Amino acid sequence: MAVLLPGAALAAEEALDAGALRAAGGSLPVMTYAPPSDGKEALFARGIQGMVRIRVVVGTDGALRDASIADSSRSPELDAFALGLVGRMTFQPAKDKAGQPVAVIAHFPMELWKDSAMDGTLFAKSCGDFVMDADWFRQAFPEKRPDQLRGWLLLTGIFVAQRYSAGAKLGTGPDFQAVYDACRAKPKRKLVDMYKQLES
Structure with missing residues (x-):
């Protein structure tokens, strides 16, 4: 092209x-x-x-x-x-x-890219939007792991940084597939809230 x-x-x-x-x-x-x-x-x-x-x-x-x-x-x-x-x-x-x-x-x-921590779009993202992004990513990049989706990496990085700055145990965060499945069930929920719920 x-x-x-x-x-x-x-x-x-x-x-x-x-x-x-x-x-x-x-x-x-x-x-x-x-x-x-x-x-x-x-x-x-x-x-x-x-x-x-x-x-x-x-x-x-x-x-x-x-x-x-x-x-x-x-x-x-x-x-x-x-x-x-x-x-x-x-x-x-x-x-x-x-x-x-x-x-x-x-x-x-x-x-x-559609997700940014700087302009707030990542924090306003709905579960339904996350599922749509993940589905497109899986279709476009079948050779990659779904947890390599950029929006997921950004979100995970932010939570790791927050835990580190608070002196908390870092851990690994919630499983991508667990968040994806929960978001499919509740598409109107905010992704950040679902992440926090499954992280605890």
Whole structure:
């Protein structure tokens, strides 16, 4: 999957690799505008979230010449959403050691996660929302353990940190499957409250 942007064609072989450019004393492109990520909520409402690693080619004028998926989120919809955002970004060009603009091939991760301890979304999360996220994660990443779900890791980390700061015995916390099953039975309950109940 790729996005071809208007503008002068730029062959990949004319662009320097970002690692090689930095090793030679150059600087990478600087993002000057990142569009709002409006629309991600529709994906989040279905449990779809993750990290997309994107390969970009930025020209000597700072224009984005090409963008493609280097590592997929395993959701074609999320990948397409991330590419759409990148296609609207603007950059200052990369520069060589002498300060001259150069074309560059770079990779960067775009993280599109629905749970955050910083904005309170994790603490407001319902059991039903947790079950939906877990079901999507299991379907998208069958090779991973379900307790590797990012929201679960965040929640567990917060409770471990709280116990540590209070001088309490750390323990292991409740079992993922036990919380998942209890949340399926009571989807309107807050995930944090269910976690606390099963932790004790």
